[in-house]
Amino acid sequence: MQAYEQLQYDLELKSKLPVTPDWSAAADFLMLIKEYCLNEKPVNIVECSSGLTTIILTRCCQLNECGRVYSLENGKQYQLQTLQNLKAFQLENYADTIYAPLEEVVINNLSYDWYKTDDLPNVKIDMLVIDGPPGLIQKHSRMPALPVLFEHMADISTVFLDDAARNEEKAIVDMWLGLHTGISHEYIETERGCSVLRINKT
Ligand SMILES: C[S@@+](CC[C@H](N)C(=O)[O-])C[C@H]1O[C@@H](n2cnc3c(N)ncnc32)[C@H](O)[C@@H]1O
Numbered sequence: 172m173q174a175y176e177q178l179q180y181d182l183e184l185k186s187k188l189p190v191t192p193d194w195s196a197a198a199d200f201l202m203l204i205k206e207y208c209l210n211e212k213p214v215n216i217v218e219c220s221s222g223l224t225t226i227i228l229t230r231c232c233q234l235n236e237c238g239r240v241y242s243l244e245n246g247k248q249y250q251l252q253t254l255q256n257l258k259a260f261q262l263e264n265y266a267d268t269i270y271a272p273l274e275e276v277v278i279n280n281l282s283y284d285w286y287k288t289d290d291l292p293n294v295k296i297d298m299l300v301i302d303g304p305p306g307l308i309q310k311h312s313r314m315p316a317l318p319v320l321f322e323h324m325a326d327i328s329t330v331f332l333d334d335a336a337r338n339e340e341k342a343i344v345d346m347w348l349g350l351h352t353g354i355s356h357e358y359i360e361t362e363r364g365c366s367v368l369r370i371n372k373t
Contacts, residue, residue: 174198178205182230188223189256195223196302199361200333204300205231207329208238213297215325216240219286219316220303221253221268228300229257229265241294243271243286245304267292273304278318279350284308285315295325302333311339317347317368326372336364344368
């Protein structure tokens with residue numbers, strides 16, 4: 172069985188997942204976040220970039236009978252597409268797909284374009300999934316995710332960073348570990364690499 176079909180089977184989804192080659196998260200990354208979500212039942216999930224990740228996470232919330240996904244998406248057409256896909260899977264009640272255009276944020280005197288967070292509700296984030304913005308936009312594109320959201324992370328929370336095999340993502344993880352205390356890091360060998368950061372603020 173192909174990996175995406177395995178996910179469809181595991182989550183008892185009635186239709187095929189709308190995979191966009193080259194842009195959708197790889198199936199093994201989706202498997203990891205699915206397993207975590209079903210086991211740990213996070214209440215507030217924030218994701219940076221919408222798409223297949225949103226379908227998988229919302230379906231887990233539906234099966235868990237708890238949890239909500241707040242999905243930041245800078246492309247209006249991709250936000251609408253994700254909403255349409257959620258409706259097709261009858262999962263729209265488990266997510267807020269938030270149109271979040273990129274805006275300037277300055278961290279350690281360096282400027283980045285990152286998601287506008289004005290429409291993100293003030294919740295304690297139990298699980299953060301980072302699969303955007305795309306790396307081609309700028310150097311260290313995903314760097315702002317943790318510094319911007321750290322104060323909103325729950326005392327015990329977990330971050331999943333996709334594409335962690337890339338040198339830029341490795342550098343981003345090093346920067347995060349230098350900036351914040353109380354984080355442990357595990358690298359998982361997936362097709363594109365996954366960094367899991369466990370936060371303990373207690
Ligand atoms: C790597 S994609 C990840 C999307 C999502 N997490 C998923 O698993 O499907 C990151 C971003 O690329 C953009 N994107 C998605 N499809 C695209 C396409 N076909 N061409 C250009 N950009 C795209 C969207 O803004 C999306 O948020």
